[in-house]
Amino acid sequence: DAGVIQSPRHEVTEMGQEVTLRCKPISGHNSLFWYRQTMMRGLELLIYFNNNVPIDDSGMPEDRFSAKMPNASFSTLKIQPSEPRDSAVYFCASSLRQGDYGYTFGSGTRLTVV
Amino acid sequence: GNSVTQMEGPVTLSEEAFLTINCTYTATGYPSLFWYVQYPGEGLQLLLKATKADDKGSNKGFEATYRKETTSFHLEKGSVQVSDSAVYFCALTFMNTGFQKLVFGTGTRLLVSP
Numbered sequence: 416d417a418g419v420i421q422s423p424r425h426e427v428t429e430m431g432q433e434v435t436l437r438c439k440p441i442s443g444h445n446s447l448f449w450y451r452q453t454m455m456r457g458l459e460l461l462i463y464f465n466n467n468v469p470i471d472d473s474g475m476p477e478d479r480f481s482a483k484m485p486n487a488s489f490s491t492l493k494i495q496p497s498e499p500r501d502s503a504v505y506f507c508a509s510s511l512r513q514g515d516y517g518y519t520f521g522s523g524t525r526l527t528v529v
Numbered sequence: 530g531n532s533v534t535q536m537e538g539p540v541t542l543s544e545e546a547f548l549t550i551n552c553t554y555t556a557t558g559y560p561s562l563f564w565y566v567q568y569p570g571e572g573l574q575l576l577l578k579a580t581k582a583d584d585k586g587s588n589k590g591f592e593a594t595y596r597k598e599t600t601s602f603h604l605e606k607g608s609v610q611v612s613d614s615a616v617y618f619c620a621l622t623f624m625n626t627g628f629q630k631l632v633f634g635t636g637t638r639l640l641v642s643p
Contacts (some may be wrong), residue, residue: 419572430565448631457635471630495557506572517563517622518631 421507421521428528433495436524439488440509448518449482449492452508458506464490497528531556533619535634542609542641550604550637552593552619560621562586562595562602567616569637576604576617614641 420439425511428434440447462472467484475482479498484490494501504525508518536551554562561580565573582597587598591606602619619634 458633460630463630510575517565517575517578517620518573520574522572 419507419519419521421505421524421526424522425525426441426527428497428526430498430528432528433493434497434501434526436492436505436507438490438492438507438521439520440507442488444488444509444511444519445447446510447484447490448508448510449490450508451503452506452523453503458505461492466508494526496528499528501510502526502528530558531621531623531632533621533632533634535617535619535637538616538636539636540637540639542639544611544641544643545608548562548604548606548609548613548639550617550619550639552602552604552634554600554619554621556600556621556623558623559597560623562593563620563631564591564602564624565618565620565633566592567618569615573618578627588612592614609639609641611643614639 419441422437423472446465449461451459451461459474461474462482463470464484480494504523506520506523508520510518532555534553552608563578564576566576567573576591577588579586579595582595585592585594593602593604595602616636616638618636620631
């Protein structure tokens with residue numbers, strides 16, 4: 416298995432632009448999570464899905480952030496408009512709902528908003 | 530609520546030294562416990578886990594024992610290597626409204642010098 420695949424690995428964009436981050440979970444995993452990591456706040460859970468349905472989006476910082484999971488093999492996290500304070504590494508992770516298998520993380524997308 | 534507390538870093542050691550990274554947790558019920566490792570520029574990887582009291586998780590020379598009496602899951606390694614330099618995250622999982630959710634500590638950076 417190729418693991419959780421995120422794209423792009425790096426993104427540099429100007430303030431005010433729309434940014435879309437992509438994630439392909441491991442086949443057969445039915446839960447998907449988006450995290451943000453910064454030096455100041457560490458790892459923050461933004462949103463998670465189960466069976467493609469958003470379960471808890473209380474970690475999404477503002478209305479500028481939105482996430483979708485149109486099918487079991489693809490999810491997006493969109494920021495519109497982007498701001499410099501959104502600069503961070505964004506991770507996607509997937510897991511099986513049942514059992515204690517933990518999460519499998521992607522390699523992350525490093526976002527820089529200038 | 531459910532939470533994880535880790536010792537502040539960085540932890541600085543010489544090669545072949547003994548490592549302990551402390552982790553304590555607060556949880557209702559009996560969570561499963563995990564250690565994740567994040568190497569520079571990468572996502573988090575599951576290092577080891579324990580699912581019930583007195584279980585010992587082990588991997589790559591690292592060990593941690595689930596201690597219910599002290600609500601702890603300290604990470605240990607007898608002889609660290611330079612390649613162990615990374616950030617280590619303690620985590621617990623619990624079922625929230627029927628869905629598995631991971632709670633992470635803030636991470637402890639380990640620096641090993643030759």
